[in-house]
Amino acid sequence: MEFQARSVPKPSRSIDSASVWQSINEDVMLPRYQIDKTYDWNYTHSPDVVTGLDIPQVKGEWTFCGKRLDSPLGIAAGPLLNGRWVRYYASLGFDLVTYKTVRSRARECYPLPNLQPVLTGPVNGTETNVPTASEMLGSWAVSFGMPSREPDVWRKDVEETREQLPKGKLLNVSVVGTDQPGFTLEDLAADYALCAKWAVESGADTVEANLSCPNVSTCDGQLYQQPEAAGLVAAIIREQIGDTPLIIKVGHTTEPAAVEALLKALSPAVNACAMTNSVAVRVRNPESGEELFDGEKRGICGSACRDASLLQTQLFVDAVKRLNLAVEIVGVGGIETAQHVNDYLNQGASIVQLATAAMVDPEVGVNIRRSL
Numbered sequence: 346m347e348f349q350a351r352s353v354p355k356p357s358r359s360i361d362s363a364s365v366w367q368s369i370n371e372d373v374m375l376p377r378y379q380i381d382k383t384y385d386w387n388y389t390h391s392p393d394v395v396t397g398l399d400i401p402q403v404k405g406e407w408t409f410c411g412k413r414l415d416s417p418l419g420i421a422a423g424p425l426l427n428g429r430w431v432r433y434y435a436s437l438g439f440d441l442v443t444y445k446t447v448r449s450r451a452r453e454c455y456p457l458p459n460l461q462p463v464l465t466g467p468v469n470g471t472e473t474n475v476p477t478a479s480e481m482l483g484s485w486a487v488s489f490g491m492p493s494r495e496p497d498v499w500r501k502d503v504e505e506t507r508e509q510l511p512k513g514k515l516l517n518v519s520v521v522g523t524d525q526p527g528f529t530l531e532d533l534a535a536d537y538a539l540c541a542k543w544a545v546e547s548g549a550d551t552v553e554a555n556l557s558c559p560n561v562s563t564c565d566g567q568l569y570q571q572p573e574a575a576g577l578v579a580a581i582i583r584e585q586i587g588d589t590p591l592i593i594k595v596g597h598t599t600e601p602a603a604v605e606a607l608l609k610a611l612s613p614a615v616n617a618c619a620m621t622n623s624v625a626v627r628v629r630n631p632e633s634g635e636e637l638f639d640g641e642k643r644g645i646c647g648s649a650c651r652d653a654s655l656l657q658t659q660l661f662v663d664a665v666k667r668l669n670l671a672v673e674i675v676g677v678g679g680i681e682t683a684q685h686v687n688d689y690l691n692q693g694a695s696i697v698q699l700a701t702a703a704m705v706d707p708e709v710g711v712n713i714r715r716s717l
């Protein structure tokens with residue numbers, strides 16, 4: 346079923362959590378993720394494909410991992426909970442669309458709030474905490490815990506999604522291994538690889554392995570900080586996916602030596618690294634003084650993580666050049682405008698992915714394409 350652009354009264358352009366619609370022009374409005382509702386509610390209330398929109402062409406030839414794309418614009422792992430969300434954002438001018446991280450078994454989402462607006466300027470991870478905000482001002486703390494449907498559900502959904510996506514769009518499936526009591530690193534790697542293999546069998550054009558989640562305390566959330574372990578996981582995934590491009594999602598780092606070590610370990614098996622999976626900081630209620638999320642850190646996403654992500658992109662691009670590696674870099678973090686896209690591309694990223702800005706304003710891809 347398709348969402349036909351229709352005439353409805355234009356609402357205010359406020360981005361408060363209660364409003365359902367986002368305007369695309371004077372009289373057409375688009376649905377978006379509802380942050381005051383659960384992950385399950387948003388999963389089942391997925392929007393229809395939009396038709397009848399003018400999607401501006403982006404000049405130039407764009408390729409990623411040897412595959413052609415219509416633009417360098419992608420959606421990061423997160424906003425696209427299932428195939429309907431994937432197809433919706435593909436219809437809004439995004440060309441590398443990432444299916445939110447899936448697992449080898451079902452996993453519940455963390456309780457609300459999953460998206461807590463925060464009031465902060467740029468963060469770099471040294472902050473003691475950041476205060477909550479009562480409305481979305483560009484940045485939020487993300488707390489989902491990487492929920493997943495049963496493999497039977499997501500595998501079928503990925504297959505149907507790829508069949509329905511037009512040419513020029515790449516379907517990227519994000520996977521994560523699920524740590525179990527008694528698991529060795531090899532067991533965890535095999536679990537990552539199983540999900541990656543299933544994703545490829547279902548038609549994924551590229552696979553993204555998430556080696557960083559600031560919101561889970563198990564070792565699958567921190568692998569990017571252990572080069573040898575990360576290299577092993579990547580190598581075992583590679584054995585299962587043939588020559589399908591493999592992207593590794595990494596978390597925040599500022600250490601050139603750590604970046605070099607990680608790239609050296611990953612490069613035999615991977616085609617690209619995507620960064621950054623937010624900057625982890627604690628979140629405090631400024632009125633009560635209490636910390637949210639039991640005092641654990643959460644990933645701060647949106648404009649607050651842009652400077653840190655850009656710096657990290659530069660670190661990785663420089664190291665790739667120095668080491669003469671064939672690894673592409675995907676820029677992620679705080680992208681809201683064509684200028685931000687160009688900042689990442691000028692830094693040496695091949696393409697970019699958006700999460701927060703695209704959730705707040707589904708029109709952002711169209712607006713960026715107009716100015717690119």
Ligand SMILES: Cc1cc2nc3c(=O)[nH]c(=O)nc-3n(C[C@H](O)[C@H](O)[C@H](O)COP(=O)(O)O)c2cc1C
Nearest residue numbers: 421422423446555621622646647678679699700701
């Ligand atoms: C709602 C939401 C859910 C996310 N879920 C995932 C996830 O499942 N896997 C992952 O690798 N990153 C996840 N992320 C992180 C994003 O992929 C991205 O790295 C981060 O949000 C920074 O980009 P942004 O500033 O454009 O939001 C999520 C982010 C958001 C906002």
